[in-house]
Amino acid sequence: MQQEPAQHQKLKELIPMHSSIIAGAGLIGLEMVEAFKKRGQTGRGDMDVTVVEMADHILPSLLDKNMAKIVERELEANGVKIILGERVEEILGRDGQIKGIITSAKRNIDSDFIVLGTGVRPNSEIARDAGVELGYANAIKVDEYMRTNIPDIFAAGDCATARNYITNKDTYIPLGTTANKQGRVAGENVVGGNTKFRGIAGSAITKVFDLFIGKTGLTSEEGIRNGFDPVEELIESITRAGYYPGNKPIWIKIVADRKSGRVLGSQIVGGEGVKERIDLIALALLLKADIRDLASFDACYVPPASPVWEPINIAASQTAKLVI
Amino acid sequence: MQQEPAQHQKLKELIPMHSSIIAGAGLIGLEMVEAFKKRGQTGRGDMDVTVVEMADHILPSLLDKNMAKIVERELEANGVKIILGERVEEILGRDGQIKGIITSAKRNIDSDFIVLGTGVRPNSEIARDAGVELGYANAIKVDEYMRTNIPDIFAAGDCATARNYITNKDTYIPLGTTANKQGRVAGENVVGGNTKFRGIAGSAITKVFDLFIGKTGLTSEEGIRNGFDPVEELIESITRAGYYPGNKPIWIKIVADRKSGRVLGSQIVGGEGVKERIDLIALALLLKADIRDLASFDACYVPPASPVWEPINIAASQTAKLVI
Numbered sequence: 001m002q003q004e005p006a007q008h009q010k011l012k013e014l015i016p017m018h019s020s021i022i023a024g025a026g027l028i029g030l031e032m033v034e035a036f037k038k039r040g041q042t043g044r045g046d047m048d049v050t051v052v053e054m055a056d057h058i059l060p061s062l063l064d065k066n067m068a069k070i071v072e073r074e075l076e077a078n079g080v081k082i083i084l085g086e087r088v089e090e091i092l093g094r095d096g097q098i099k100g101i102i103t104s105a106k107r108n109i110d111s112d113f114i115v116l117g118t119g120v121r122p123n124s125e126i127a128r129d130a131g132v133e134l135g136y137a138n139a140i141k142v143d144e145y146m147r148t149n150i151p152d153i154f155a156a157g158d159c160a161t162a163r164n165y166i167t168n169k170d171t172y173i174p175l176g177t178t179a180n181k182q183g184r185v186a187g188e189n190v191v192g193g194n195t196k197f198r199g200i201a202g203s204a205i206t207k208v209f210d211l212f213i214g215k216t217g218l219t220s221e222e223g224i225r226n227g228f229d230p231v232e233e234l235i236e237s238i239t240r241a242g243y244y245p246g247n248k249p250i251w252i253k254i255v256a257d258r259k260s261g262r263v264l265g266s267q268i269v270g271g272e273g274v275k276e277r278i279d280l281i282a283l284a285l286l287l288k289a290d291i292r293d294l295a296s297f298d299a300c301y302v303p304p305a306s307p308v309w310e311p312i313n314i315a316a317s318q319t320a321k322l323v324i
Numbered sequence: 325m326q327q328e329p330a331q332h333q334k335l336k337e338l339i340p341m342h343s344s345i346i347a348g349a350g351l352i353g354l355e356m357v358e359a360f361k362k363r364g365q366t367g368r369g370d371m372d373v374t375v376v377e378m379a380d381h382i383l384p385s386l387l388d389k390n391m392a393k394i395v396e397r398e399l400e401a402n403g404v405k406i407i408l409g410e411r412v413e414e415i416l417g418r419d420g421q422i423k424g425i426i427t428s429a430k431r432n433i434d435s436d437f438i439v440l441g442t443g444v445r446p447n448s449e450i451a452r453d454a455g456v457e458l459g460y461a462n463a464i465k466v467d468e469y470m471r472t473n474i475p476d477i478f479a480a481g482d483c484a485t486a487r488n489y490i491t492n493k494d495t496y497i498p499l500g501t502t503a504n505k506q507g508r509v510a511g512e513n514v515v516g517g518n519t520k521f522r523g524i525a526g527s528a529i530t531k532v533f534d535l536f537i538g539k540t541g542l543t544s545e546e547g548i549r550n551g552f553d554p555v556e557e558l559i560e561s562i563t564r565a566g567y568y569p570g571n572k573p574i575w576i577k578i579v580a581d582r583k584s585g586r587v588l589g590s591q592i593v594g595g596e597g598v599k600e601r602i603d604l605i606a607l608a609l610l611l612k613a614d615i616r617d618l619a620s621f622d623a624c625y626v627p628p629a630s631p632v633w634e635p636i637n638i639a640a641s642q643t644a645k646l647v648i
Contacts (some may be wrong), residue, residue, distance in 0.1 A: 165622070176632055177625045203624035214624055275629035276600030279636070280607055283621040287611045297607040298489070300527035300538055301501045305599035308500055312603070 012039070019048035020113035021101055023088040025058035029117030030071075030208045033080055036113075050081040050111070052088050052103060062204055062215040066234060067267045070251055074211050083107070088114075120174050122159045135161045137172035144196045146186035154190055156182035165199035166217050166264060166285050167226045173202050201265075201282045205275050210248075212274035216282040217265025220255050229258040231322035237311035239272050241303035248272055252315035254281070256291035261323045263289045266315075273305065277312055291320045336363070343372035344437035345425055347412040349382035353441030354395075354532045357404055360437075374405040374435070376412050376427060386528055386539040390558060391591045394575055398535050407431070412438075444498050446483045459485045461496035468520045470510035478514055480506035489523035490541050490588060490609050491550045497526050525589075525606045529599050534572075536598035540606040541589025544579050553582040555646035561635035563596050565627035572596055576639035578605070580615035585647045587613045590639075597629065601636055615644045 020036050022029045029051060037049050051058070057068035058075070072082055086103040091114060093099055100110040122139040124132075133149040135141030140148055140155040144163065148155050157179035161170040178200050185197040205214035223230035232255040240247040248271025255264040266281040268274045284294055295317040299310030344360050346353045353375060360373050375382070381392035382399070396406055410427040415438060417423055424434040446463040448456075457473040459465030464472055464479040468487065472479050481503030485494040502524050509521040529538035547554035556579040564571040572595025579588040590605040592598045608618055619641040623634035 175625070177623065177634075180632055181620065198620040199622070201622040203622045205624040205626040205629070207626055207628050212626065212629065214626075216622065216624065273597075273600050275624055275626055276597050276604065279621070279623045279634060280600065280604040282623060283604055283613070283617065284607060284611075286617055286621045287608075287613055289607070289611055293607065293610055296505070296522040297603070297610045298523070298525040298527045298540065299501065299603040299606060300529040300540065300599055301499070302529040302531055302536065302538075302599055304531050305529070305536065308504055310501075310603060 019050070019111045020115065021088070021109060021111040022049065022051040022115045022117060023101075024117035024119065025051045025053035025055075025082070026061060026117055026119065027059070027204065027206050029053075029115070030059065030075075030206060032115050032117060033075065034078075034208055037078060037080060046079070048081070048111075049079075050083060050109060051075070052083045052086055052101070052109075054085065054087040054104070056085050058082065058084070059206075059213065062206075062213060063267055063269075064219055064221075064253070067251065067253060067269055070269050071208060071211060071213055074209050078209050088116075120158070122172065122174070124159050127155065127159070136170040137161075139172045141170070142182075144199070145189050145194075146182055146197060147189070154186040156186040162197075163199040165201055169226075171200070171202065173200060173204070175204060177203070198286065201285045203278055203282045205278055210271055211269055212272065213269050214274045214278035215265070215267045216278050217263070217285045218255060219265060219267070223255055223257070223264045228262075228264055230255050230264055231258045231319060232256070233315065233318035233322065235311070235315045235318055237309075237314055238307055239270060239311075240305060241307055244303045246304075250274065250277075250311055252277070252311050254291065254294065254312075254315045254319045256319050256323055258323055261290040261292060261320070263291050263294060263316075280312060291316050291323055295320045343374070343435045344439065345412070345433060345435040346373065346375040346439045346441060347425075348441035348443070349375045349377035349379075349406070350385060350441055350443065351383070351528065351530050353377075353439070354383065354399075354530060356439050356441060357399065358402075358532055360439075361402060361404060370403070372405070372435075373403070374407060374433060375399070376407045376410055376425070378409065378411040378428075380409050382406065382408070383530075383537060386530075386537060387591055387593075388543055388545075388577070391575065391577060391593055394593050395532060395535060395537055398533050402533050412440075444482070446496065446498070448483050451479065451483070460494040461485075463496045465494070466506075468523070469513050469518075470506055470521060471513070478510040480510040486521075487523040489525055492523075493550075495524070495526065497524060497528070499528060501527070522610065525609045527602055527606045529602055534595055535593055536596065538592045538598045538602035539590070540602050541587070541609045542579060543589060543591070547579060547581070547588045552586075552588055554579050554588055555582045555643060556580070557639065557642035557646065559635070559639045559642055561633075561638055562631055563594060563635075564629060565631055568627045570628075574598065574601075574635055576601070576635050578615065578618065578636075578639045578643045580643050580647055582647055585614040585616060585644070587615055587618060587640075604636060615640050615647055619644045 057065040086105045089104045090102040133141045139161045142160045146154045158174035164171045185195045188195040201216045203216040220230040234253040250270030253267045381389040410429045413428045414426040457465045463485045466484045470478045482498035488495045512519040525540045527540040544554040558577040574594030577591045
């Protein structure tokens with residue numbers, strides 16, 4: 001979504017003051033956390049920022065708890081307060097001004113600014129009312145050609161379902177990358193083409209302060225729900241040779257199926273090189289790679305961009321030990 | 325190879341003066357070019373550095389001519405002189421001091437320091453004399469278990485051959501990554517293990533001034549020599565969203581087989597994110613991926629690490645148009 005400069009400016013001017021609450025520690029919520037914290041530092045002194053998340057860890061759609069811990073430490077090091085396992089239950093106001101919230105645990109927090117980053121739902125009512133079939137999460141149900149149930153009506157992007165290429169089930173993960181690819185397929189087919197959308201792996205990434213945080217494929221829990229027998233290992237490595245300036249930590253978890261060895265997904269948190277490594281795993285998922293392929297492909301080495309053993313090779317070797 | 329600090333120091337002290345010549349614009353040659361140029365700048369004023377390469381472009385083992393041009397511009401922008409298509413034929417001296425060179429085109433260049441970076445040969449004589457069979461490029465011939473022709477004698481690393489997993493032929497590309505992986509396999513098998521080395525894709529990377537330069541798999545020319553019918557396309561993209569600070573250019577070429585669509589190799593030059601993208605292609609090569617897989621896998625997007633369309637997706641889409 002593109003913000004008009006005027007609205008953008010208006011939001012900036014609205015930004016407080018001395019305290020804000022972000023409800024929901026998802027992708028949008030955490031981007032707001034950083035923006036507010038930095039705006040405070042550069043603009044009008046330090047600002048209290050509290051994020052309230054109903055799950056027991058932040059970024060629940062991207063990370064397992066042990067990966068989320070790494071990001072929670074980064075947030076706390078930057079002065080962000082995190083409240084987990086509680087929901088915003090009531091917003092308090094006085095004289096038309098926001099004054100604070102009450103959480104599901106009856107915690108009362110004063111604040112003059114609240115952002116709700118609690119999720120996205122497809123805006124599909126108009127389609128439904130026109131007789132277009134809805135599917136997963138009430139998104140418009142499309143096939144791999146982006147066709148709906150009604151001839152000559154196509155759908156793509158944040159209103160439509162997408163097929164997960166690991167589980168082969170419909171899902172709803174509204175992201176610009178998917179919208180872009182689906183839109184191209186729909187466009188080609190609308191004018192008589194015969195192009196297929198290959199589906200998604202649920203690849204997503206964000207950056208919070210100095211950490212990139214990415215996910216693709218399934219977590220172990222999602223693997224179990226889809227009939228796999230997942231194993232996983234979490235490793236910590238570095239993004240450059242030990243002696244090279246600017247070296248940053250990187251944490252990688254790769255999930256694989258115990259019986260078949262098939263790669264199921266990955267979560268990566270680190271200072272750099274996260275996006276491209278998530279992409280590598282996303283490709284591995286499309287190609288139904290074995291965890292031993294990831295352990296032994298011919299990765300290259302240059303001191304300013306990796307240690308001698310590519311961290312993906314290391315992480316996959318560790319997970320591979322758990323595969324029978 | 326690890327330099328002893330004492331030797332390292334000695335080399336630093338030897339570094340001139342006012343001019344140096346690097347014979348051979350390969351990986352080692354170009355690393356020396358940068359080191360000398362920077363040493364000159366930070367140490368004792370500017371230094372003339374001239375690189376003499378017998379091929380018609382630099383980094384001939386890594387890059388095609390059109391990719392090499394990008395790196396040649398970077399070298400020239402940093403004040404490096406490049407002489408192509410000529411060999412160092414004679415080294416001139418006087419009173420035990422180096423005075424310059426004469427090239428195969430009878431060009432006479434004054435210089436007080438010359439580095440020969442003209443290639444690597446396996447140090448395999450002792451093995452040959454002991455009856456161990458040599459193979460490609462006189463490296464010790466090993467199978468996938470790192471066994472030689474003599475029972476109980478194993479070889480690994482810069483003295484040994486490695487199987488290319490695209491062509492399935494033996495090759496010799498002595499790099500630390502391969503030595504590391506082969507050494508581990510040999511070690512396990514020496515003590516009774518049954519581990520296979522999966523082979524190499526010829527993945528290699530270097531950094532020269534502000535550019536990373538990587539290659540994996542085959543160039544089109546190498547593809548033809550191995551019975552493929554290669555097509556390729558070179559694209560220029562960026563490493564971050566257009567508006568994001570620190571955005572850098574990246575050039576990607578992907579080679580595929582016209583008939584089968586199989587990915588054959590890639591060359592990438594750019595300011596960041598080159599190593600991980602070469603790794604992604606190296607994995608694609610191991611998995612015998614189709615160029616259309618690379619065009620459509622679910623890459624993730626975050627403004628500080630890519631444009632919305634991952635550059636690999638873009639490059640592969642362009643090459644895919646040439647596949648029948």
